Amino acid sequence: MSKNVSIDWSSLSFSYTKTDLRYVSIWKDGKWDEGKLTEDNMITISEASTAIHYGQQCFEGLKAYRTPNGDVQLFRPDENAKRMIQSCNRVMMPEVPVEKFIDACMQVVKANLHWVPPYGTGATLYLRPYVIGIGHNLGVKSAPEFMFGVFAVPVGPYFKGGMAPVNFTIADMDRAAPHGTGAAKVGGNYAGSMLPNYEAKKRGFADCIYLDPATHTKIEEVGAANFFGITSDGKFVTPISPSILPSITKYSLMHLAKEYLKLSVEERDCYIDNLDEFTEAGACGTAAVITPIGGIEYKGQLHVFHSETEVGPVTKKLYDTLVGIQFGEIDAPKGWIYKVE
């Protein structure tokens, strides 16, 4: 696509578009090479790569935002870098150092600046860093070589025409095992979530909620997002579990709830039998931003929180604060914003 082609930014969806340049670096003989930008969006790897057969891979997701004065900024890329190190460790891949990760993201955004949607469209440039095991290997063991890549795709706002609540159902399948890979951002967790997601959508729900795999009594994840609830006495509550992916958006909201909205914050068990304790509920993540939860279907009953059509007041305030910071309208806590210069 040429630099002059005009895009209808406001009608972008969360889908793939080939942008100009992407970053690739190879790990071989114990170290990462310098890495380079390439126009080629296809990867040629050994048919015996561990990424293909044994799911030895991980990925990240973060966004570049255009601010009112036209600047471009990243939101907490250091946190994504640190989480990718955790994921790499869990599936025996070499760590990508934090500086290398941030440098790669910066290079990709700078090389695709005209793909960063204009301020006010609600659209952003989504970055997808990943590490995959490559090279010839047959047995179940760590790969001889690895590839670290980052590509960028302009994506639309999650909420078409405003922030509207959606309903979820409880999955009867698990996305993670009690001591498995749930806390790592590895592909296998997502392959396992495709069928329950498909089943939930077929029944008219936005996605499904996963309960803890050991007892099936506590809320863990809302599709590919974390859960939060607001209690009638104004507490921000979110589940804690070793099989939840630690959401950067969730930890950011915990800080904003406490410091900006002056709410008390609790990270603790959220029992599916005790949904009455919440007057509002939401799903949060980089792609979802904040999705208000209208209701949750459990054992044939739909439990409605604030409303199936209206966004609750605390959820709205959290959304406005988070998005305001990400787009540079509200002062961010120190160290959260990385300007692309």
Ligand SMILES: Cc1ncc(COP(=O)(O)O)c(C=O)c1O
């Ligand atoms: C399973 C899962 N949970 C939660 C999240 C939200 O995490 P974050 O806020 O870091 O995007 C994501 C998305 O990355 C996810 O895939």
